[in-house]
Amino acid sequence: MPQEQKVQCTRCRNKHLYSERARAPSATISGVLDLVCPRCNCRSYYQLDADGKRTA
Numbered sequence: 258m259p260q261e262q263k264v265q266c267t268r269c270r271n272k273h274l275y276s277e278r279a280r281a282p283s284a285t286i287s288g289v290l291d292l293v294c295p296r297c298n299c300r301s302y303y304q305l306d307a308d309g310k311r312t313a
């Protein structure tokens with residue numbers, strides 16, 4: 258069973274699962290939804306490995 262991707266917001270440092278990210282209308286492309294941080298709505302995030310460390 259594949260593990261869910263853990264991510265960390267670059268702005269508020271909130272750690273959450275990729276599937277927990279909120280949807281928000283894209284600022285640049287009309288009609289497209291971006292996945293954003295559920296706490297601060299930031300679009301940038303780090304990918305984390307199973308130990309909570311940043312990858313690449």
Ligand SMILES: [Zn+2]
Binds near residue numbers: 266268295296297299
């Ligand atoms: Zn955030």
